[in-house]
Amino acid sequence: xxxxxxxxxxxxxxxxxxxxxxxxAAKINTLQLSLIDWLCAIVDATAEHACAFKxxxxxxxxxxxxxxxxxIITYIHQNHPGIPVILDSKRGDIGSxxxxxxEEAFVRYQADALTVNPYLGGDTLTPYSQYTDKGVVILxxxxxxxxxQLQDLVLQSGQPLYLRVAQLAAEQWNNNNNVMLVxxxxxxxxxxxxxxxxxxxxxxxxxxxxxxxxxxxxxxxGLLKNGLGLIISASRxxxxxxxxxxxxxxxxxxxxxxxxxxxQIRVQI
Amino acid sequence: xxxxxxxxxxxxxxxxxxxxxxxxAAKINTLQLSLIDWLCAIVDATAEHACAFKxxxxxxxxxxxxxxxxxIITYIHQNHPGIPVILDSKRGDIGSxxxxxxEEAFVRYQADALTVNPYLGGDTLTPYSQYTDKGVVILxxxxxxxxxQLQDLVLQSGQPLYLRVAQLAAEQWNNNNNVMLVxxxxxxxxxxxxxxxxxxxxxxxxxxxxxxxxxxxxxxxGLLKNGLGLIISASRxxxxxxxxxxxxxxxxxxxxxxxxxxxQIRVQI
Numbered sequence: 001x002x003x004x005x006x007x008x009x010x011x012x013x014x015x016x017x018x019x020x021x022x023x024x025a026a027k028i029n030t031l032q033l034s035l036i037d038w039l040c041a042i043v044d045a046t047a048e049h050a051c052a053f054k055x056x057x058x059x060x061x062x063x064x065x066x067x068x069x070x071x072i073i074t075y076i077h078q079n080h081p082g083i084p085v086i087l088d089s090k091r092g093d094i095g096s097x098x099x100x101x102x103e104e105a106f107v108r109y110q111a112d113a114l115t116v117n118p119y120l121g122g123d124t125l126t127p128y129s130q131y132t133d134k135g136v137v138i139l140x141x142x143x144x145x146x147x148x149q150l151q152d153l154v155l156q157s158g159q160p161l162y163l164r165v166a167q168l169a170a171e172q173w174n175n176n177n178n179v180m181l182v183x184x185x186x187x188x189x190x191x192x193x194x195x196x197x198x199x200x201x202x203x204x205x206x207x208x209x210x211x212x213x214x215x216x217x218x219x220x221x222g223l224l225k226n227g228l229g230l231i232i233s234a235s236r237x238x239x240x241x242x243x244x245x246x247x248x249x250x251x252x253x254x255x256x257x258x259x260x261x262x263x264q265i266r267v268q269i
Numbered sequence: 270x271x272x273x274x275x276x277x278x279x280x281x282x283x284x285x286x287x288x289x290x291x292x293x294a295a296k297i298n299t300l301q302l303s304l305i306d307w308l309c310a311i312v313d314a315t316a317e318h319a320c321a322f323k324x325x326x327x328x329x330x331x332x333x334x335x336x337x338x339x340x341i342i343t344y345i346h347q348n349h350p351g352i353p354v355i356l357d358s359k360r361g362d363i364g365s366x367x368x369x370x371x372e373e374a375f376v377r378y379q380a381d382a383l384t385v386n387p388y389l390g391g392d393t394l395t396p397y398s399q400y401t402d403k404g405v406v407i408l409x410x411x412x413x414x415x416x417x418q419l420q421d422l423v424l425q426s427g428q429p430l431y432l433r434v435a436q437l438a439a440e441q442w443n444n445n446n447n448v449m450l451v452x453x454x455x456x457x458x459x460x461x462x463x464x465x466x467x468x469x470x471x472x473x474x475x476x477x478x479x480x481x482x483x484x485x486x487x488x489x490x491g492l493l494k495n496g497l498g499l500i501i502s503a504s505r506x507x508x509x510x511x512x513x514x515x516x517x518x519x520x521x522x523x524x525x526x527x528x529x530x531x532x533q534i535r536v537q538i
Contacts (some may be wrong), residue, residue: 022366030395058362058369064377066335090362091326092386094413097291100327110319117361119388119408139388144363146390153433154425161430165423 002113002135002178003202005084008228010228012049016266017259018086018204020235021047021055021072025063027240031247035065038247039072042239045252054233056088057089073109084112086204086231089138091128092117095114098127106131113137115182115204118165122173132176138164138192143184143207152190162190166197179203183222185213185232192221200224202231208258209237219265227266234258270446271382271404272471274353279320279497281351285535286528287473288315289504290324290341291359295330296446296509300516303526304334306343307516311508313464314521316349318528325357342378353416355473359408360397361386370400375400382406384451384473387434391442401445409434411464412453412476413480421459433461435466448478449473452491454482454501461490469493471500476502477527478506 010016021039028038043053053076060069073085087109091101105114105128113135116128128136141151141162151162159167169179181198183191187205194203203222207213215232222230238258242250279285297307301481310522312322329338332478342354346441358379360370374383374397385397397405410420410431420431428436438448450467452460454476463472474480484501491499507527511519 017411056362056366056369057367058360058373062369062372062377064335066333090386091327091359092361092388092408093325093359094411097325097327100325100331103331106326108331117359117386117388119361119386119419120411121420123413123415139361142363144389144391144392146392149390149437150388150430150434151390151431156425156427157425158425161419163420165419166419266529 001133002220003180004085004110004204006052006135006203006231007228009082009084012050012082013048013132014263015049015051015259016230016232016253016262017049018052018054018231018233019050019238019255020088021053021239022059022235023063023065027243030243031245035057035063035069036068039068039183041250042081043076045248046238046255049082049252050083050256052084052086052231054086054088056113056235065149070109074112077110086113086115086135086137088115089113090115092120092124094120095127096124097189098106098124102127103129106134115139122168125173129173129178132178135178135180137180137182137204138165140169140181141183141187141190143186143211143213147184155177163193163197166194170198170201182206185215185218186211186215188214188221191218195222200229204231204233206233209234210257215261216265219262219269223266225269232262270402271353273502274381275321275404276497278351278353282317282320283532284318284528285322285499285501285531286318286319286524287321287355287500287502288319288507288524289502290322290508291328291504292332292334292530294327296512299512300514303428305337305340308334309344311519311520312341312345312349314517315445315524316352316508317479318521318524319352321353321355321500322353323357325504335450339378342380346379355382355384355404355406356380357384359386361389361393363389364392364396367393371396371400372513375403384408388496391437394442398442398445398447401447402411404447404449405439406449406451407434407442409438409450410452410456410459410481412455412478412480416453432466435463439467439470451475454484454487455480457483457486458488464491469498473500473502475502477501478503483532484530492535492538501531
């Protein structure tokens with residue numbers, strides 16, 4: 001069960017921090033390191049502070065780095081067991097094709113969860129959620145500036161579209177108790193409305209760090225009474241914290257700092 | 270310009286048929302052929318009837334067949350120049366990541382167009398449409414059974430969500446005149462409403478063949494007066510028309526038959 005695995009790790013590491021792995025060739029090349037060596041160094045330096053790792057697949061695909069994506073996920077499973085890997089792929093296609101995407105994430109890459117897009121409807125999400133031991137993280141309210149162009153549209157019922165997605169996720173799409181939602185830290189008000197809609201469903205929160213999301217407002221809006229329920233994801237602000245040969249040490253310090261910052265606010269809520 | 274390239278091919282081949290390339294290992298293995306040999310044979314057998322080829326990337330990713338995807342697109346460009354390749358990837362992510370997906374499709378794979386998902390909003394589509402010589406095909410009304418769960422939701426304005434997407438595509442997202450829409454053949458009424466919304470924008474139509482879409486109703490609802498404006502895509506019904514060693518011949522015959530069927534209806538409209 002993904003959600004149980006995640007919560008166990010969050011408690012054990014005392015951390016809600018998810019470290020995003022978005023390799024950029026230009027930044028890594030200046031270090032004269034191979035991609036896999038860079039990835040392993042970042043993972044080793046940040047693991048003790050991480051409740052999850054989140055490789056973003058586009059950053060690997062653009063570099064033709066499928067082998068390195070395979071290798072780093074294997075490396076995490078072998079060297080840091082208990083830390084789940086969320087493959088950030090935001091897939092979305094009709095059923096017969098969604099089955100192939102599920103194979104890509106869960107069989108080929110051995111990810112523990114993946115992100116998906118709800119625009120095609122519930123029958124296109126079942127191929128992922130039927131992997132009952134895996135997690136399915138559905139886009140709800142994304143962190144980008146124009147996310148409201150569709151997501152904030154108000155329906156005849158008076159409900160904005162993103163809340164309808166949250167409702168469908170909680171009431172219709174979660175038969176296997178492995179569904180979660182993506183909600184950007186840049187929209188704490190919407191996060192609060194989503195939290196009220198979905199009960200204790202875990203929420204993956206991008207947008208902290210480089211994207212400028214509000215950490216305190218996010219925790220206040222989304223944290224559960226047990227201090228869990230949120231996966232706070234940061235990528236660039238951690239993995240590129242240092243640009244020199246001490247990049248791994250700087251990444252570890254940045255992860256520790258953000259974890260600590262989250263925990264300091266967390267105990268006050 | 271992708272749309273001009275597409276129309277030139279449609280006129281030259283007298284065909285609106287797009288051949289979808291969805292390799293399934295189980296079916297190809299029984300032929301004792303390598304994946305690339307199978308792909309080349311299918312492409313050669315169907316090319317004269319095709320206005321475009323549409324490889325579906327999940328079917329390659331699940332097989333770890335990135336090299337074969339690269340090779341078949343190169344093969345099409347070299348051996349069947351003038352036939353555009355639409356990479357069916359349905360990508361959707363925030364701007365900095367969308368740039369990587371655009372690189373994947375247009376730089377790594379040298380596709381002429383790709384399919385994308387609109388749920389994240391217009392700022393996430395610009396990274397694709399800024400490749401002004403490439404095409405961007407945005408999901409509007411998809412062919413699957415539950416596509417209406419989100420796409421048919423009625424907004425306060427009285428407009429269903431899919432029509433709002435069509436309107437945004439026509440009025441706000443098409444600054445470079447390279448935007449198209451995906452509309453499933455399984456929903457001809459919605460197709461007609463979309464056609465009225467978007468003028469002469471080309472529409473990619475999946476759902477004919479294995480999915481059971483209505484060809485005559487589709488053409489009636491979506492065809493432009495010049496006999497163009499639609500890309501009718503079929504995959505399984507063509508590429509798996511024959512299961513034996515005459516698979517390529519059977520695929521060619523199925524492509525010819527569907528092209529002809531389309532053209533017979535087309536001249537009556």
